[in-house]
Amino acid sequence: MAVKVGGKDIMAVSIYPPEGNPLWEQWSTKAVAQTLKSYSRMTFDYPYHKAISVHAKNQGMEYPMICWNYGRPDAEGNYSDRVKFGMISVIIHEVGHNYFPMIVNSDERQWTWMDEGLNTFVQYVAEQDMGENYPASIEGLDAYPSRRGPAAAIVPYMAGDQRYIAPIMSKGLNTYQFGSNAYGKPGTALNILRETVMGRELFDYSFRTYSQRWMFKHPTPEDFFRTMEDASAMDLDWFWRGWFYTTQFNDMGIKSVDKFYVSADMNQEMKDYLEERNIPKDRVPQLVYMVKEGSEDYKEEMKGKAPSEVVSDLKDYMMDNFTADQRAAMKEPKYFYQITVEKPGGLVMPIIIEYTYADGTSETVTHPAEIWRLNDKEVSLSKATQKEIVGIVIDPKLETADIDTSNNSWPQEPKVDKFEEMKQ
């Protein structure tokens, strides 16, 4: 199959014996073509005239412009989805090695992640492209079933026994759990960096800059880290430090949610303050007080009132300066929340928080990782809304590899004891 890349026709070629069919005639060349398109978009135009996938019974292995790949139906020509997607994925992976490490030529013995990890990341992008181009090929699934790349898939490794986890920045020959260390974790880290930290536009520009700056040269890890930073103008030191130089995991949780309402009544704190200093109460102008639900100043009727409904000076001002229509269009908050997020995990990640309101609508807000800059253990978020919040979830789409989601919801979801459940 001819594939247009950068104005040139590249030949995507498959070589297979009858034992490979019907799988190979249907999918191998399409997978090679998809690899050339996706990888060239993410890095640079494939510089050679041909890319060849050769059928093998077992394993996959890369060489310049040619590779062998597993994926064989049984003697009757039947195959499972596992064999089919395993074959497509290994073809993408081995053809992808033309880019890393054969053109961007890193040292695999020293830094295995620089080719296997970067390659696993672009492989994930190409697999998802493949799923979009051939949706009928994945009946019953809404996306290509990538084994590595999605954040949630790396959780079992990151949450595992620390004695058998090494930082990504370990010499490839000396690491534990080679597949997760050098392929899965760096591939996933880059996917999270792209989707959740930098955004696709900025990440893709920086990743292309790295690939083009270092093609036919010999980069080391620092060259990758620095190029991603200088091309994006983002400080990513915290990300490289946590994900590449340590074995820390991400775990965040909702520690507490306090509700506040507005009141024109002087609160106890102010009364104490004035009394200590012998200041008469009438010397204080009218103020708006935030009253915490359940505190000594709290009264049930304070709930859900806008400031202009409570503070007469503010009400008078609005009546004098705005028409009825204008007043009706104003969006005064009525519910005020202080959400305390704690971070038992050592990794620093953005806080993605979803608020669900009483009317059934919801809203997701992302606070960048810099929110942890001054306190690495706990931060408080303030939220003022017109509608009552009935539910809060951290990382609702599982984008940050949070290893324990049992503390991510408010109100806390009841823990179900499976044995108790079975007895009933």
Ligand SMILES: [Zn+2]
């Ligand atoms: Zn590989």
